Amino acid sequence: MHNTWLTRISSAIGRYSIRCSVLVAVVVIACLGSSMSVAGAVPADDDPIQEEVSFQSHGLTLHGTVFRPRSVAADAKLPGIVLVHGAGPGPRAKYVPEAEVFARAGIVTLAFDKRTDGYSFMERDFGLLADDVLAGLATLRGRADVDPAQAGLWALSEGGWVATQAAAKSPDVAFLVTIGASGFDPLRTQTWNLGNQLRHAAVSGAFRDAVARPGALLISETGAFPEAGYDTVPMLEQLRMPVLALWGEHDTLTPPAESAAVFQRALEHAGNQHATIRFVPGAGHTGHATTDGFDKVGGLVVDGKPLGALGPEYADVMTSWVQSVAAGRAPLSSAEPVPAQVDTSQAPSSGAWYEAAAVRYATLVLLLIGFAGYPLSAWIGRRAESGRNPVRWPARWLSVTGLVAVVGTLGYLVWIFATGGQGAAAFVAGRTLPWLLLQICTFAALLATAATALTWWRARGQLSGAVRVRLTLLILAGVLFIPWALYWRLLLP
Template identity: 85%
Template sequence: MQIALIAWLTRTPAIHSVSLRRSVLVAIGVIACLGASIGPACAVPADEPIQEEVSFQSHGLTLHGTVFVPRAAAGARLPGIVLVHGSGPGPRGKYVPEAAAFARAGIVTLAFDKRTDGYSLMERDFDLLADDVLAGVATLRGRVDVDPAQVGLWGLSEGGWVAPLAATKSPDVAFLITIGGSGFDPLRGQTWNLGNQLRHHGVSGAFRDAVAKPGALLMSDTGLFPEAGYDPVPVLERLRLPVLALWGEHDTLAPPAESAAVFQRALDRAGNQHATIRFVPGSGHNGHATTDGFDKVGGLVVDGKALGALGPEYADVMTSWVQSVVAGHAPRSSAEPVPAQADTSQSPSSGSWYEAAVVRYATLALLLIGFAGYPLTAWIGRAESGRNPARWPARWLSATGFVAVVGTLTYLVWIFATSGAGATAFVAGRTMPWLLLQICTCAVLLATAATAISWWRARDQVRGAVRLRLVLLILAGAVFIPWALYFRLLLP
């Protein structure tokens, strides 16, 4: 194009000034130089993978994904890998860094959108998700550029439960990589995660223990926490294919040291000779860059959330391991020393008799009947019959007791439902709602004492329905004391 401009310039009479013509020629030369320098930068890098849109069926649902194909794949049959989502909504865009890294290493990679039908905050089925993954495996195995005997799985977080399950359901899975997989059930893992989140926001003391123990049991009982008791160990004990299990050294969502130990013991019992356990320095739960496990350093922003940059060491560890496996040189089992872990995860139940469901729900029923029944029976009767010298402390006890019980249960459920969002320390390591609940608990104790003393002093004058209502109310106040201790409301 520059040559044509110069030819036009020499033929155009209007540009007759030598100086003007020289200036125009210089400008053309500058444009040519800029074009030469800008052009290659705008071109697609030689190792940038080709992206192909695909769709496949699973349980009557059409799932959509993207296959990342190495550019040097012409005529070759390459290994393949399917990326398995973490928890929550799973748009494939979250996994582009991993997909591109695998494809650049010569591995055909499928990233797909997680199903929304049958998956939500309160509904999920790991077996169903595993079948979705296997449908993706079949899609890769059917491609002419993929070696059907060398298709594996990569699973993040929740995928650390789903991908191993898929691998045990089909012999078509050749190898497995997990990152941030938990060795415990989802409920225990979530309580450990919530404890870390609360500590990060300055919350300390009894509230964190209330979340990890009675709060977790409450979530399990309500059924609002799907797959709460899923045990990954029996599945891990059936894995005999090559496994690379990774954890970020700053993982705050799945206990890395404990989970690595669980994985190692289970894979040893499986007789797995090719299980590699490693930790990624400077990375968080997803293997991406972080300074403390809570921030995200660099990387893509998907749905308004930063992912953190994909570290070169993390990518190199995974891709070189896959290349060794598909070349027939799967590394022998090995495990790196585990890093320090701030807190130990806890089982929600210690096995004590008072944690049995029948005891907890009988106690809850007594509290609600005692506290709510007092004003309800008065309303039904329209007016209290008989003399009641404890009327005002009893009304105070009824109100504060009901608020303390219902408020505590509601707040703990809210903490789990929102993953602790907005729960920050207000005073002495307590969140504001928890502090108010503790103040309310103290008011219940004072009102219980005042109601009991007032009734006892005038017990000969209190008869009939009034006596029954007061006795039931005072009994609820007395039972409330061990209940409040169990829920850590009376602890600092």
Template identity: 80%
Template sequence: MQSALIAWLQRTSSAIRKPSIRRSVLLVATALVCFGASVPTAGAVPSDDLDRQEVTFQSHGLTLHGTVFLPRAAVDARRPGIVLIHGSGPGPRSEYVPEAEAFARAGIVALAFDKRTDGYSHMKRDFSLLADDALAGVETLRGRADVDPAQVGLWGFSEGGWVAPLAAAKSPDVAFLVTIGASGFDPLRQQAWSLGNQLRHHGISGVFRDAVARPGALLMSDTGLFPEAGYDPVPVLERLRLPVLALWGEHDTQIPPAESAAVFQRALDRAGNQHATIRFVPGAGHSGHATTDGFDKVGGLVVDGKALGALGPGYVDVMTSWVQSVAAGHAPPSSAEPVPAQADTSQPPSSGAWYEAAAVRYAALALLLIGFAGYPLTAWVGRRAESGRHRAEWPARWLSVTGFVAVGGTLIYLLWIFATSGAGATAFVAGRTLPWLLLQICACAVLLATAATAITWWRTRDQVTGVVRVRLASLILAGALFIPWALYWQLLLP
């Protein structure tokens, strides 16, 4: 039809006497010829040939809304199905349309649904509840006349990499499992590693990143504001015997890809899984979409102002062909690609040392805050007990202020870094952020003030007695305790 249209335009142009109009018609014909090279082949299914059906289903008394994507062409045989499980955050289904359409074009019925908002927030989430939502989606697909109920699986992205295996372990109705960007570690360790990458990307280096990864992560866990912080995915992975395809982008900066792949492989081996496939997507980031360095997104849709990045051919092809093989009864035997280089090794928040025990850390923090804040708060007691001033008063005041600011400021700043995922943190000098540099300067001032207060008190010890002596002794003790505390928090390290 296209060739006939071009021929008609050429015949028409020859009949036109005005040269300018004839040239315009010929240009249109030439453009159509060039466009013909980009027209999809008969084997490809363009987006317009997909059906989209709105569905609702129930989970724990909540109505969830979703869209089923499937090829429009009718066939007699039932198709395999797959339910897409969200990453962290609000999770609107619009973010997963590219994957859903890619599965549908490959003849796999896909369900993308809006994540629950009831019982899920930045400070509250339950992986088991999210897994039940996914299983309700599985039952929705299994009940369709155009879906093979024995061939419905799960696809889980990022946070879904914890949820999808849990759902698969809870129900024998899940036929297969695909993950992209799944973590082999608990969420707190993963978040600390991701934060470290974000900070490095902004030019921040040195001890501050270590402070975030270890004491900062423990502090975040202590607050109880980081949901599912200690969730261990390994026991669940060790129960999976269904076919598993685990994918990671080679430029993943949010999940440690090499370490996570090794964890998955070992856990699935212990499970006796004979169909576990470990793969890495070249040129892809955390989501499997195109990127140059793991931080940018290349091409693709923009949803709510958020660029998704284009789906890479390697990403789509490996997923769809693997699912088709499994659905056909030819699940590939276990195999694993060599892991790519990983910039940094993730660290557990605690090394297990005695001084990292919660009781020790809380006791040290209490002594520091009481010692530094107690000196000015009990000043009226000293004035009533003894009249006049003493020579140690000025260095003691300086120690009290700098000590309280250094301790309180460190805790608040690291909590802020976690709460904002490092947004706005930039290197100021020598790889340090400005707030961290000021805290380190303050920590050095604490050392000087501690020494000055102790020396002055010793020289005038005959003049300082009673309540004042107790106040100074408590303050100097807090200053001495501050030294190991600041070393642990990396404040006194270059």
């Protein structure tokens, strides 16, 4: 009886184990089949082959990756393209989407790390960067799988200034593709970009104009903005190779409509018969997906920042154009209708007499002498004049508010340029908090000027000669401060 019971239990356990094993096997096979079908959706044959390379430029070793298609004949000679960085550090990882798209289209592509020696926020040389690009192009043209007569450049943003110079320098550049390139100098381009960033942050009114005009002129003259006045038009006017110039319709960093017009005029002046100007719908500055030019939709994440997906239309336009050029069928010149552009870019100076450097800096020196000199001289002679200056308090108020307004305005605008407008946001009535405080200081200085002048006039008989001189200089500084504040838009809404 006991043995029969044990036999039944053992038999039941055996049947249960077999069922579990069959069930596990079915699940494993299903999972394997699912993973195989997913892998089959993106064939391995479609992935470009990557090769690490290095090359020399001005004594510096630059490193990059060559992306080449997998399925080509061993003796095939393919077109090649070098990717030219936009502004910033420029690691090659940011350009993998473009590199893979070109490689899959049968175009051997070089993406390399931008130099850090000789390139920084305060230092850059487009001529040096152009030489780096040409060194990379020479490396690409020397490959057995590249047709040296069909190797060109692709350039993003700042790379447009670099690549056009490289193309003008060397006959080895067979074609040029740009995305988000500017037709203006870097300073004007950056001020337009800052204006858009401020508008996006709900900042409006006079402050945006202060950034675009007197602020930009100040930055230009400090030398803190490298290559500020670089003019790309003379380079464009030398380009006779096929050019494809693209802009995203939502570009907020480079004025797309104005830049397209500059490119078209310059290339026509060059007699270029193969200049194509196009706009990428649903794309931002880089040609990648965006809803408004400020966000990035999908795509890779590099250094914690999304790049935005590279849209199929953008990829198709570039690759089909390069393939046509390489096949000897470069499209004839054409230009798409220019889309609407929210704001028009401005040159920092209108050429007015009061914008001359001598006038502006002389005014600044007089203001600093008047506002800062009064408290300094009062401190030096405080014992001899103690209790004999009824104008002391309004004069001190004028000195402090005037000095804060002048120094604060210049410092704040420099900070806006240095940070690219990051952190600026409307506080009240479209004004940032620092700008609002500077405007309050400005109006306080005007009231203090009137109070100081009135008190000085009433008490002029009680004042010593030295006090009269100091107050006269201070009041003159207050009067001179009025046109200065108007020029810097501090008295405008």
